[in-house]
Every structure is written in C-alpha cells, then in structure tokens.
Amino acid sequence: MMNHPTPADISGFLERTLLRVQKPARYTGGELNCVVKDWDAVQQRIALAFPDIYDLGMSNLGLAILYDQINQRPDLLAERVYAPWLDMEAALRAADMPLFSLETRHPLTDFDVIGFSLPYEQLYTNVLNMLDLAGLPLRAAERSAQHPLVIAGGSACYNPEPMHAFFDALVIGEGEEVIFEILATYEAWKQEVGTHANHEPEIQDAVTPFPLSNHRLSLWQRLARLRGVYVPHLYAPSYHPDGTLAQIEPLDEAAPPVVTKRILPTMPPPVTRFIVPFIDTVHNRAAIEIQRGCTRGCRFCQAGMIFRPVRERPVQEVLEAVDAIIAATGYEEIGLLSLSSSDYSGVAELVEAIMTRHGDKKLSVGLPSLRIESFSVDLMEQLARGRRRSGFTFAPEAATDRLRDVINKPIATDDLLRTAEEVFSRGWTSIKLYFMIGHPTQSLEDVEAIADLAQAVMKIGRRHIGGKAKVRVGVSTLVPKPHTPFQWVPVEDVDTLNAHIRHLQERIRGKGFDFSWNDPRDTLVEAFLTRGDRRLAVVIERAWQLGAKFDAWQDNRNFAAWQQAFAEAGLDPDWYARRGRLLDEVLPWEHINTGVSKEFLTLDYMNSLKGAVVDDCREHCYSCGILGLFRHDRRNVPDDAWGCPALGRGKARQPVDIRPVPLYVNSEMAPELAAHYGPRVPQRSARREGSD
Amino acid sequence: MEAVVAPQQRLRITFSQQGALRYVGHLDVVRTWERALRRAGVPLAYSAGFNPGPRLFFASGLPLGTTGRAEIADVVLNQPMEPAAFMAAVNAQMPPDLRLLQVEEAPLKSPALQAILQASLWQADVATTLDEATLQARLTAFLASVELPADKRRKGRQVSYDLRPLVLDLRYLGEPETGWQRIGMTLRSAPEATGRADAVLTALGLGESVARIERVQLIF
Numbered sequence: 001m002m003n004h005p006t007p008a009d010i011s012g013f014l015e016r017t018l019l020r021v022q023k024p025a026r027y028t029g030g031e032l033n034c035v036v037k038d039w040d041a042v043q044q045r046i047a048l049a050f051p052d053i054y055d056l057g058m059s060n061l062g063l064a065i066l067y068d069q070i071n072q073r074p075d076l077l078a079e080r081v082y083a084p085w086l087d088m089e090a091a092l093r094a095a096d097m098p099l100f101s102l103e104t105r106h107p108l109t110d111f112d113v114i115g116f117s118l119p120y121e122q123l124y125t126n127v128l129n130m131l132d133l134a135g136l137p138l139r140a141a142e143r144s145a146q147h148p149l150v151i152a153g154g155s156a157c158y159n160p161e162p163m164h165a166f167f168d169a170l171v172i173g174e175g176e177e178v179i180f181e182i183l184a185t186y187e188a189w190k191q192e193v194g195t196h197a198n199h200e201p202e203i204q205d206a207v208t209p210f211p212l213s214n215h216r217l218s219l220w221q222r223l224a225r226l227r228g229v230y231v232p233h234l235y236a237p238s239y240h241p242d243g244t245l246a247q248i249e250p251l252d253e254a255a256p257p258v259v260t261k262r263i264l265p266t267m268p269p270p271v272t273r274f275i276v277p278f279i280d281t282v283h284n285r286a287a288i289e290i291q292r293g294c295t296r297g298c299r300f301c302q303a304g305m306i307f308r309p310v311r312e313r314p315v316q317e318v319l320e321a322v323d324a325i326i327a328a329t330g331y332e333e334i335g336l337l338s339l340s341s342s343d344y345s346g347v348a349e350l351v352e353a354i355m356t357r358h359g360d361k362k363l364s365v366g367l368p369s370l371r372i373e374s375f376s377v378d379l380m381e382q383l384a385r386g387r388r389r390s391g392f393t394f395a396p397e398a399a400t401d402r403l404r405d406v407i408n409k410p411i412a413t414d415d416l417l418r419t420a421e422e423v424f425s426r427g428w429t430s431i432k433l434y435f436m437i438g439h440p441t442q443s444l445e446d447v448e449a450i451a452d453l454a455q456a457v458m459k460i461g462r463r464h465i466g467g468k469a470k471v472r473v474g475v476s477t478l479v480p481k482p483h484t485p486f487q488w489v490p491v492e493d494v495d496t497l498n499a500h501i502r503h504l505q506e507r508i509r510g511k512g513f514d515f516s517w518n519d520p521r522d523t524l525v526e527a528f529l530t531r532g533d534r535r536l537a538v539v540i541e542r543a544w545q546l547g548a549k550f551d552a553w554q555d556n557r558n559f560a561a562w563q564q565a566f567a568e569a570g571l572d573p574d575w576y577a578r579r580g581r582l583l584d585e586v587l588p589w590e591h592i593n594t595g596v597s598k599e600f601l602t603l604d605y606m607n608s609l610k611g612a613v614v615d616d617c618r619e620h621c622y623s624c625g626i627l628g629l630f631r632h633d634r635r636n637v638p639d640d641a642w643g644c645p646a647l648g649r650g651k652a653r654q655p656v657d658i659r660p661v662p663l664y665v666n667s668e669m670a671p672e673l674a675a676h677y678g679p680r681v682p683q684r685s686a687r688r689e690g691s692d
Numbered sequence: 693m694e695a696v697v698a699p700q701q702r703l704r705i706t707f708s709q710q711g712a713l714r715y716v717g718h719l720d721v722v723r724t725w726e727r728a729l730r731r732a733g734v735p736l737a738y739s740a741g742f743n744p745g746p747r748l749f750f751a752s753g754l755p756l757g758t759t760g761r762a763e764i765a766d767v768v769l770n771q772p773m774e775p776a777a778f779m780a781a782v783n784a785q786m787p788p789d790l791r792l793l794q795v796e797e798a799p800l801k802s803p804a805l806q807a808i809l810q811a812s813l814w815q816a817d818v819a820t821t822l823d824e825a826t827l828q829a830r831l832t833a834f835l836a837s838v839e840l841p842a843d844k845r846r847k848g849r850q851v852s853y854d855l856r857p858l859v860l861d862l863r864y865l866g867e868p869e870t871g872w873q874r875i876g877m878t879l880r881s882a883p884e885a886t887g888r889a890d891a892v893l894t895a896l897g898l899g900e901s902v903a904r905i906e907r908v909q910l911i912f
Contacts (some may be wrong), residue, residue, distance in 0.1 A: 019757045024715035032727075032787050278716040278724055278787075330727030330785070362744055 005097060007105040013097050014105075021087040025278045026054035029080075029102035032276040033328065035067070036103045037077040044183055046070055046078045047101055047111040047148075051118070051126035052552065057082040058275065059283040061337065062154060063117050066179055068271045076183065079103040079111075080275075083126045083550075084133070092133060099133040108134035111148050113186060115179070116167075118154040121529035122522075122552035124163055127152075128544040131166065138541060140168045141233060145193070145216065149186050153179075157230075158261075158306055159482045159589040162529055162536035164232030168216060169223045171230075172592055173261030173306075176268045178228050185226060189219045221254040228262030230592065231255060237534050237588075243575070245533060245586040260593040261306070265633035266641060267292055267313050272324035276331065285333035285366065286325045290318055290350070294339035295617045295643045296683065299408045299608050300397070300436065302481035303339055305601075306594045308626045309634075310618070310643030315346035319353055326363065335366035342371040342379075343616070343684075345640075351382050359385055372396060372411045377422040391472075392423045395434040398442075399449035401680070405611040405666040406441050408485075408604075410683055413453065420457045421464075430470035431457055437500050438478040438492035438523075440608060441669075447500045450475065451507035458512060472514040475504060477523040481530055482589040483596065485604035490580040491527045494520045521559050525551055527577035533588035536576070539565045597625035603660050610673060611666025616684035618643045621653075622660040700737075701772040704798040705779075709760040711789035718753025724787065729767070731785040734778055737768040751805035751910050752812065752881055755888060758905040766798060766805055805912070806883060811860055813909040814877040814889045817868060818901045824864060827873055830896050831862040842891050855895055858887030872903060881910070 005013075018024035029036075039045070048067055050057030057063070063080070070078035079101035084092060092099065098107040108114055114134075116127055128138055131150070137143050140150065152163070153171035160170040171178055216233075224231040234255035238246040250257055267289060274286045293310035294303065322334060338344055347367075354365055365383050370376035372394045380392065394416070398404045401412055423431055435450050454473050461469025477497055480486040497520040508515040529536065539562070546561035566573050581587065583602055590598075600622065607614060614622060621627065627634060627644045639646035645653035664681060667674040713721060726746050729736055738744040747768035754760050769778075775795040783792050820827075834840070834856075842855040861878040868874045875896075879887030889905045 018715050024756075025712070025720070028712045028715050030712040030787065030789070276724075276727060278712070279720045280723075327731065330730035332726070332730070362738060 004109075005107060007100075010097065010100045010105040010107070013091075013095055017088070017091045017095070021091060022085060023055070023279055026082070026085070027088060027102070028278075029105070031278060033273045034080075034103055034275045035071040035077070037071070039077070039104055039106065042077045043075040044077075044112045044187055045106075045110070046076065046113045046115060046183070047081050047108050048078050049081045049108075049114055049116045049127075049130060050083070051116060051123040051130055052083050052550070053085050054082040054277070055279070055281045057117075058277050058281045059287075060117055060119065061271075061287050061289065062119070062175070064271050064274060064287075065176060065268060066115070067275075068273065069176060069268070070179070073180075077103075079106070081108060081114075081130070083130055086550075089129070089133065098135045099130055109136060109148060112190075113149045113151065113183065116150070116152040116154075118152045118156040118163070120552070121156050121162075121526050123156070124529060124540050125544040125549045125551055127163070127166060128541060129549045139165050140216065141165070143168075143216065145219075149182075149219070151182065155302065155306065156530070158302070158592055158594065159530060159532070160230050160232060160592065161237075161534045161588045162532040162540060164534055165537040165541075167232065168220060169229050169231045171228060171262070172259050173228050173594075174264050175262070176264055178226060178262050181226050182223065182229065185222050186219070189222055193218060221252060224252065224254040224256070228260065230259045232534075235591070245588060245590075247586060248588075248591045258591050258593050260629065261595060263309070263595075263630060263633065265311075265630075265637050267311050270313070270317065270321040272321055273328045274325065274331070276329050283335060285335050286329055286331045287335040287337050288318055288321050288325070289313065289337045290341070290347075291338035291344045293643065295343060296340055297408050297604070297614055297617060297622075298397070299406075299485040299604060300439070300478055300480070301339075302484050305483050305485075305596050307339065308594075308596060308624065309630065310343075311637075311641060312344060312346070312643075315350050315353070318346075318350055319357070322354055322358065326358065332362065333364045333366060335368065338369065340369050340371065341367045342369075342373070342376055343618075347379065351379050355382055355385060368393075370394070372416050372419050374419055374422045377419065377426060380428075381426055390428070391430045391432055392428050393432040393434070394419070396453075397434065397436050398439055398446060399435060399453045400446050402611060402666055402668050403439055403442060403446045403449075405613050405669070406608050407439055408608065408613055410613045410663075410680075412680070412682070415682070416453070417456060417460065420460050424461045424464040424469060429461075429465060429468050430472060431461070432472040432474065433457065434474045434476070436476050436478045438497060440486065440489045442492075447503065448507075451504055454508050454513065461512070467511065470512045470514065471508075472516070473504070473508050474516050475501065476518040477520055479523055479527045479530060482587065483592075483594045483601070485601050485608060487531075487587065487601065488581040488583060488585075488605060491523065491577045492520075493578060494524065497523070519554065519557070522551075522554070522557060524573060524577050525557075525559070525562060528573045531576050531588070533576075535569065535571060539569050539571060542568055593629075595624075595626040595629040600624045600660065607660060607662055609669075610662075611669030612662035612673075613664055613666070613683070614660045615663045617654075619654055619684050621645050621656040623656060623658050700800070701769045702798045702800050702802060703767050703769065703773070703775055703778055703795050704802075705765045705767060705792055706794040707760075707763050707765065707790060707792045709754060709763055709790055711759075713787075713789045714754075714757055714759050717756055718750075721753065721790075722748070722750065724790065725765070728782060728785040728787075728790070732781040734767075734773060734781055735769050735771040737770045749805055751809050751912075752886075754907060755890070758889065758907060760907045762793065762909055763907070764805060764910050766802065768800075808912050809881045809883075809910060811911040812879055812881045812907055813911065814879060815865065815906050815908055816875045816877065816889055816893055816898075816902065817872045817904040818875065818893065818898045819872055819903045820898060820901045821871075822873070824867075824873075827875070828864050831864060831875070834859070834892075834896060835862055840895055842895060844888070844891065855887065855891055858885055859892055862892070878911075 048063045067078045070076050081101050151169045152167050153175040157170040220231045234252045237248045240246050270288045291312045293307040295310050458471045480489040501517050542565035543561045548558045548561040550556040664677045665674040736746040749766045751764040779792045779795040840856040843850050858880045863876040865874040865876045
C-alpha cells in the first residue's frame with residue numbers, strides 16, 4: 001500500500017484511470033448538493049460508507065439522513081465512500097492506491113470515524129473488502145489507537161454477531177441521535193487518552209481476552225455505556241456440547257447484558273437537499289419517509305417487527321418537503337416511503353394535495369407497498385394523471401387463503417381478483433405479483449396455487465385488454481429472520497425449492513407472462529448470515545479471502561468460496577440455515593432487544609401454526625412490548641403521532657390484550673378452535689365498520 | 693388528459709461542458725440539464741404523449757472523455773423569456789462544470805440542430821516525445837491516403853468502416869505545454885457519418901498518449 005497519498009495524488013491517479021473504467025462518474029464526486037467542507041476547519045471527519053457500488057449506495061436514505069445532519073454541524077464533516085466496482089478495485093490495487101472519499105478524495109484512514117450502513121447481509125464481504133482497500137486491519141482488535149473508529153448501523157445489525165469481529169461498535173436501531181453521542185464520546189476519549197502510537201492503555205482487565213496492549217479497550221468501555229450501542233468485544237459467548245449457544249455474557253461492567261434499540265419519538269426532519277447524481281442510479285429520485293414502522297404484523301417481515309412503533313409524518317411536513325426537494329434538486333420523481341403506504345392515515349389527502357400542487361410539473365410520485373384493495377387503484381389513478389399506466393405491483397406473498405393466514409397477511413383470493421379487475425379495467429396493462437415459497441406449513445397445493453392465481457389474473461387481463469395484458473410473477477424464498485415470529489423456522493431445502501421453481505416456470509409461461517425467481521443458493525447465503533453466531537466471523541473473513549464479494553450480485557456469486565470457508569472452519573451452513581430452532585434455544589441475537597418481546601414472538605409463532613390471524617395493531621394492541629419499553633417517549637408525543645395506544649387516564653384508545661387474541665382461526669388449520677371464533681374477516685378497514 | 697399548450701419561443705444556447713462532466717455520458721448530461729432547467733423554474737414546453745419530456749435538443753452529444761468549449765442546444769419555452777434572464781436563471785442552477793455562454797432567440801420552426809450539423813472542430817493534446825516533423829509527416833500521410841479502415845464497437849459488435857472520408861482536415865497546432873503536442877481536426881458530423889477524434893488519434897498511432905480531447909466548434 002502506498003504510504004500515504006494526498007488528495008492531489010489520488011486526483012492524479014483518477015485522471016489516469018477514469019476513462020478506463022465503467023461509469024467513471026461513480027468516482028468523481030462533484031454532484032449537485034454534495035457538501036465539500038474545508039478539511040482543516042472541522043474537528044471531526046466522518047466517512048459514511050455503503051458496502052456496494054455508488055449506483056446502489058446513492059439510494060440509501062439512512063446514509064442521506066446522516067450525511068445531511070452531520071454536515072449541518074459546523075464542527076463536523078461527512079463524506080461518502082462506496083465499494084468500487086471490480087474494474088476500479090483492480091486499478092486501485094495495481095496502483096497501490098487506498099480507497100478514498102468522493103468529496104475531498106482523502107484516504108479513508110484520514111477520517112476519524114468510518115460508519116458503514118448494513119441494510120442486508122449480502123454486503124458483509126464487501127465491508128471486509130473496503131476495509132482492506134482502505135489499508136486497515138480487518139479486525140477491530142488488531143487496529144491501533146490511531147486508526148479510525150469503525151462502526152455500523154442498519155437492519156442487519158439486529159443480529160450483530162457474525163460481523164462482531166470487524167467493528168468497534170454497532171448501532172442497534174435508529175442512528176440519527178446516537179451518532180452524535182458516539183462522535184462526542186470518541187472525541188472526548190481522543191482528547192483525554194491521545195491517539196499517539198506509543199500510548200499505553202491505562203486500563204487492563206484480567207477477564208477480557210484482548211492482548212494487554214489493546215489501545216481501544218478504554219474507548220470500547222465508553223461507547224458501551226451509550227444506549228443502543230453494542231460493543232461486541234465486551235461480550236463473550238459460551239456454547240453447549242451440541243454447538244448451540246449457552247449464553248452471551250458481558251465481560252465488562254460497562255457492557256449491559258441486553259442492548260436495547262434506539263428510536264426517535266418523532267421522525268427526523270426530511271432530507272431536502274439530496275445529492276443529485278450525474279449518472280443513473282437504482283432509484284434515481286428523492287425519497288421522503290412518510291411513516292416509520294408498520295402495524296400489520298406479517299410474520300415473515302423483519303422490518304415490520306424491528307421498526308416499531310409506527311410513527312407518521314404530518315401531511316403538511318411531507319408537502320413542504322416535496323416543494324423544497326423540487327426546488328433543491330430538480331428531481332422528476334419522488335418516492336413516498338413507508339412499509340405500508342395504504343396505512344398512512346393522511347394518504348388520500350397527501351396524494352391529492354401533491355397532484356394539485358405539482359401535477360402540471362410532470363412530477364412522478366412513487367407510492368410503494370400498497371395494499372391489495374380498490375382504494376390502492378384509486379390512489380394510483382390519481383398519481384398517474386395522463387401518464388402511461390404500465391405496471392401495478394402487489395405482494396400477496398402466498399397464494400392460498402390458508403397460507404396467507406399462516407403468515408398473517410390475510411387477503412382473500414377473491415379480493416385480490418377483484419382488485420386485478422379494477423386495475424385492468426382502468427387502463428393498466430400489467431400486474432406484478434410477488435410471492436415467497438418456503439413458508440412454514442406450505443404444501444404443494446400452495447405452490448400450485450401461485451400458478452393458478454397468475455392464470456386467473458391473466459384471464460381477467462385478457463378479458464379487459466386482450467393480448468396486451470401482462471402478468472409478471474416474482475418468487476423469492478422465505479429467509480426466516482431474527483426478531484420475527486418465524487425466527488425459529490428452518491429454510492426449506494434447496495432441492496425442494498428448485499423443484500417448486502421449475503414447476504412454476506413450466507406453468508407460468510406463454511404470451512404475456514413473465515416469471516422471475518431468486519436462486520435458492522443466494523437465499524442460503526442470506527440465511528446463514530442472518531441466523532449466524534460469532535463463529536461465522538471466521539467464515540466471512542475466509543470466504544472474502546477466497547474471493548467472495550458482491551454476494552448480492554447474481555453474476556458475481558461465489559458459492560464455492562463460502563462452502564470452502566465453512567468446511568475449513570469445521571462448520572455447516574445448513575446447521576445455521578436449515579435447522580429448526582427449539583423455542584428454548586438461546587438465539588445468537590438474544591441479547592439484542594428490539595422492544596418486541598420474545599414472549600410475543602413465541603405466541604405469534606404458535607398462532608401461525610393454527611392459522612390464527614391477528615389484527616392490525618392500530619385496531620387492537622397485543623402488547624408486543626414496544627409500548628412498555630418506550631412509554632416515556634409515548635407520553636411526549638401527540639396521541640395520534642404513534643400507532644400505539646396513547647397512555648394516561650381518559651385517553652381514547654384501542655383495546656389492549658396481554659396475549660395476542662386472534663381475529664379468527666383458519667378452519668382448515670384448527671377446525672375445533674376455529675368454531676370458537678367468528679368467520680374469516682379482513683384485517684382493519686372492514687372491521688372498523690363491524691360491531692366491535 | 694390535459695391540453696398541450698402551444699410552444700411560444702425557441703432559445704439557442706451555446707455552452708461549455710468541462711471537468712467532471714467529461715466522465716458523464718450524454719444521456720446523463722441531458723438529464724442533468726433537465727433537472728437544472730426544472731430547478732431554475734423556466735417555463736419549459738413539454739412533448740406530448742404518455743411520457744412527456746422537456747423540449748430540449750442537443751446538436752450533438754459529446755463522447756465520454758471529451759470536453760466541449762462551444763456546444764449548442766435548443767430549448768422551447770411555453771412563454772417567452774428574455775434570453776439574458778434565461779441564461780442567468782439557468783446558470784445559477786448548473787453544476788460548476790456546465791456553463792451557458794450565450795443564449796439567443798431562434799425561429800420557432802427551425803430545423804433540428806442534429807439534422808443540419810455538418811462538421812466539428814476538435815483539438816487533441818497528446819503526451820508524446822515525437823517531434824513536430826514526425827507528427828506533421830503522419831498528418832500528411834493520413835490526409836494523402838484514399839481509404840483508412842478502422843473498427844468501432846456497435847451494439848457490442850466490432851464493425852469495420854472507412855475513417856478517411858470522415859476526416860476533412862488535420863493540422864499540427866504546436867506545443868501547448870511542455871511534453872504535450874496539440875493536433876487540430878475537422879471531422880464530419882452528419883447524422884449518417886460522424887468522425888471520432890479518438891479513432892483518428894488511434895489511426896495516427898497516438899491512441900495510447902491521449903491527454904485531452906476537446907470539441908471547440910460545431911459547424912452547421
């Protein structure tokens with residue numbers, strides 16, 4: 001590695017290299033609204049890293065929020081860095097050039113803090129690759145006091161164990177506040193302890209398994225005292241003879257036995273000065289979160305569990321943000337983000353107001369995650385306004401009423417077909433349907449039903465628009481995620497999944513059909529990484545050494561590297577991915593508290609096996625644990641700001657159950673039990689009209 | 693569907709495209725323009741149809757890796773605007789490496805710039821130790837040839853074509869900086885036949901030593 005290039009050296013390298021790589025504008029910086037500060041005029045410098053290429057990383061809203069908030073502080077600067085694509089990586093390595101930031105082209109090692117976003121597990125090997133390209137030791141314990149602090153945040157951190165070795169700390173939950181606490185803690189530590197290489201640590205602890213010369217121990221202890229910050233080196237696991245976990249224990253009094261996630265009681269101000277890339281990126285648009293969290297309780301959905309409670313952004317705030325974004329970026333498209341747009345209470349008002357204000361400016365508005373009901377078609381019709389109506393996307397996730405009861409996404413097939421009727425009759429030409437295979441209790445009949453449903457939707461399309469009708473079906477495999485009611489469930493085996501996919505391929509073909517699927521081997525990589533424990537750190541490191549990177553890229557998959565890495569470690573990927581876990585097993589993420597209690601998840605898992613559906617929790621609180629944990633925050637926000645019941649005497653609120661009492665029970669799954677409940681009814685909206 | 697308002701004014705823009713923009717492909721440059729125009733709030737006319745786009749037309753996109761000193765584009769507005777006011781408003785919203793240099797009114801029914809473009813002037817700087825006499829000799833030999841087969845990639849396939857008729861003139865322009873030699877080119881730029889400066893440099897045996905290629909003028 002070149003000793004220490006200056007930004008000018010790096011610019012010279014780029015001048016020689018850029019015309020020899022694909023999409024050189026990935027590496028130039030200089031886009032509209034990027035923030036270039038005087039490097040020497042600030043106290044701390046933070047590199048915000050996304051472990052995939054620019055084209056994907058630029059769409060990450062979490063990093064955009066942090067970039068905006070950090071750069072608003074005069075004493076701080078934040079710059080961006082993304083994984084270089086293979087051609088640029090080769091050029092960097094050939095020239096002995098380190099990975100650099102886009103804004104001022106400083107090597108990553110010049111920064112005080114490097115913060116990675118980890119939204120999903122297939123990015124893990126890229127993190128290692130980026131640390132290596134930066135010239136940093138991969139393992140936190142091998143980095144010295146003058147190396148940057150390396151931290152991570154994002155959904156994948158809810159099981160921090162597989163990547164524990166590579167970070168000083170991981171943020172559990174929402175990062176907008178805690179990032180500043182981390183920066184302040186780091187700065188104070190640097191001031192007091194100094195960062196000189198010859199510094200000897202003042203604290204030595206006989207219990208901790210670190211080399212006594214470890215310079216970072218005192219920093220780790222300070223970070224561990226921050227709420228929502230997990231410092232993995234201050235914990236140690238122990239195992240039973242059969243390989244399952246016995247416990248994960250704190251080694252230091254600074255480390256809490258359980259790390260509880262951070263939330264913001266109200267949503268942070270929306271980003272309006274988005275960086276506008278020159279080149280096309282994956283979502284080339286601005287995005288506004290209209291709502292965080294989801295109340296529907298789909299049992300496969302990790303986001304629906306970990307992002308609780310539901311918090312809504314007021315309509316007026318969204319409208320003001322749309323105006324500000326258009327003025328600041330000129331974007332022609334704005335995405336209104338939430339896990340379930342139809343459940344945003346101001347959705348109709350919002351859509352109408354946006355189209356009134358901006359309809360003539362050719363603004364296109366994305367409203368993802370709509371429920372399968374005719375109201376969604378109304379909304380989309382309003383948003384389309386004279387534009388081509390190409391695609392409509394729904395995610396029933398399972399194709400039979402029974403299986404949708406199991407996963408707690410209870411849409412009736414009849415309603416789905418009625419909605420398809422609306423879509424085609426109002427001028428759309430294509431419907432995309434997303435399904436998962438490998439749900440618990442799934443039978444061949446459920447798989448067959450995916451094809452039947454696709455055919456039924458096509459028939460409706462043909463009736464309305466003839467040969468122009470298109471039905472696209474996307475099938476992925478269930479990966480049971482930590483902190484969900486399905487966390488104990490095994491992944492289906494590859495042969496069965498492949499057989500299902502082949503069968504669907506044969507049945508969903510012909511004019512107007514399009515069938516796409518995820519390779520079950522990719523699912524396996526995601527599954528062992530998301531369900532793994534600390535022993536996987538060695539496997540990840542070895543797989544990376546053997547060439548695994550860009551694991552989320554189909555063309556780039558290197559399954560052989562993973563197999564060899566597992567074999568060398570004496571571990572079995574199936575033991576992690578395909579082993580059903582017992583309810584009393586200590587799970588690797590047990591010391592991470594999302595606020596949704598293990599008891600709630602257990603009861604809801606039991607419900608799934610009976611086909612028992614629980615309602616949208618805005619109708620009926622099931623005491624998942626969130627409200628108890630964050631009751632102080634709840635009291636400080638308006639009654640209608642959260643999906644959870646308001647607290648305090650005399651508040652109008654939804655009923656509360658200590659145990660999740662189902663809305664109904666599927667009569668095929670548990671006939672004798674089903675008789676005690678009412679008939680099958682939809683979640684939420686229709687129930688509101690009924691007698692409750 | 694809303695009625696499409698009749699366009700009222702065509703403005704012809706001369707602009708420079710430098711720096712980081714040389715790493716941005718033409719389609720992306722077009723989008724950068726569209727967004728800047730939108731931010732500037734100028735009264736753009738849109739094309740009719742299901743996917744309306746602003747009526748913005750470029751004479752010729754710059755190839756990746758090249759800069760332009762006096763590029764030309766037309767834009768159609770729904771309401772007339774003072775050219776100077778348009779230029780100030782748009783320049784305020786452009787990234788630093790795109791600058792409007794001149795804006796003037798053009799007849800609304802002008803023919804498409806792309807269709808009437810004839811040729812373009814280029815300057816290429818090469819980092820080479822070859823002396824002036826050697827370079828002059830190569831230019832002369834090139835111009836004296838009747839046919840010059842060259843290859844280009846088209847839709848992923850190698851296609852052979854004759855480069856010679858696309859080159860109208862070549863000139864040695866001296867040493868702009870120590871170690872660099874400058875070559876001037878006049879290339880055909882008709883829709884059916886466009887000469888590329890990098891192809892000419894390759895044919896001159898200078899393909900490996902290119903430092904900078906700039907289009908200096910478009911000829912209609």
